[in-house]
Amino acid sequence: QVTLKESGPALVKPTQTLTLTCTFSGFSLSTSGMRVSWIRQPPGKALEWLARIDWDDDKFYSTSLKTRLTISKDTSKSQVVLTLTNMDPVDTATYYCARDVVGALYNWFDPWGQGTLVTVSS
Amino acid sequence: DIQMTQSPSSLSASVGDRVTITCRASQRISAYLNWYQQKPGKAPKLLIYAASSLQSGVPSRFSGSGSGTDFTLTISSLQPEDFATYYCQQSYSTPQTFGQGTKVEIK
Numbered sequence: 310q311v312t313l314k315e316s317g318p319a320l321v322k323p324t325q326t327l328t329l330t331c332t333f334s335g336f337s338l339s340t341s342g343m344r345v346s347w348i349r350q351p352p353g354k355a356l357e358w359l360a361r362i363d364w365d366d367d368k369f370y371s372t373s374l375k376t377r378l379t380i381s382k383d384t385s386k387s388q389v390v391l392t393l394t395n396m397d398p399v400d401t402a403t404y405y406c407a408r409d410v411v412g413a414l415y416n417w418f419d420p421w422g423q424g425t426l427v428t429v430s431s
Numbered sequence: 432d433i434q435m436t437q438s439p440s441s442l443s444a445s446v447g448d449r450v451t452i453t454c455r456a457s458q459r460i461s462a463y464l465n466w467y468q469q470k471p472g473k474a475p476k477l478l479i480y481a482a483s484s485l486q487s488g489v490p491s492r493f494s495g496s497g498s499g500t501d502f503t504l505t506i507s508s509l510q511p512e513d514f515a516t517y518y519c520q521q522s523y524s525t526p527q528t529f530g531q532g533t534k535v536e537i538k
Contacts, residue, residue: 346527356467356475356518356529369525372432405474415481416522417465421474 311335313345313406313422320428321396327427331389331406338364338384344409345389346418347380349402357402361409362389398429433457433521437530443538450506452533454519459499463523466495466504469532470515478517479504509535 317329329347336343346361360380361369370378379392389406403426407418434457444450454464462482467475477486479495482502492507506513514537519530 355531356520358520358527358529361525361527371526410480412481415463417477417480418467418475418520419477419480419486421476424474 311408311420313408313420315404315406315422315425317404317425317427319426320430322431323397323429325396327391327393327396327400329391329393329404329406329425329427331391331422333387333389333406333408333422336408337387338362338382338389340364342411344411344416345382345406346409347389347391347404347406348418348421349404350424351399351402359393359404360391396429400427401429402427432526433460433524433528435519435521435528435530437517437519437533439533440531441534441536443536444509445538446509446511448509448538450509450513450535452504452517452519452535454497454502454504454530456500456502456521456523460521460523462498463521464495464497464502465520465522466493467518467520468513468515469518475518506535 313333343364347359359371362380377394382389403424405424407421436455464482466479469475483495494505496503516532516534518532
């Protein structure tokens with residue numbers, strides 16, 4: 310059974326750096342084809358994809374946030390870490406990690422972690 | 432980035448109704464289109480992948496269709512547990528993008 314769980318601070322101050330950890334089980338990020346993405350959702354708003362890291366350490370970022378985002382993995386700990394610098398109140402959101410499943414031709418997110426709400430406030 | 436536009440943004444329907452939600456991509460994406468269901472306070476759940484493939488465990492009243500730029504999610508007979516928000520998502524190119532969501536409410 311594949312599971313993912315996000316962890317990190319619930320509250321950060323403006324200008325601080327947010328560090329979130331996704332701890333997963335049921336698969337290995339050292340296995341060919343495996344990928345993990347981060348997605349966020351501001352309260353009452355739509356989903357926004359943020360970043361992805363692949364088994365071969367390829368990394369991909371949101372166009373609008375790429376200067377502020379860094380994604381990394383620790384395969385031995387089954388963890389993926391996301392950092393977002395210079396936090397602003399508009400970054401208040403629930404942050405999810407999800408396995409990015411690669412099929413024969415197509416790909417999709419399944420499953421998702423439960424999400425962690427991060428509030429940016431002084 | 433590919434823009435995904437869903438319609439309607441919200442709808443009211445009764446149990447037993449047939450419900451259709453549409454999703455349009457700003458460029459052709461073949462069948463690289465997924466649908467998710469999200470209930471309040473919960474993470475999204477995969478319903479349909481590759482435009483028309485039903486995820487294991489998802490009731491058969493859910494179906495997806497379309498290719499290219501226009502896609503549809505259909506619920507053949509709405510059940511009480513289907514009241515939720517539905518999102519489409521393209522996986523044709525990175526960054527992967529989502530629609531703005533369609534909230535299905537009880538009439």
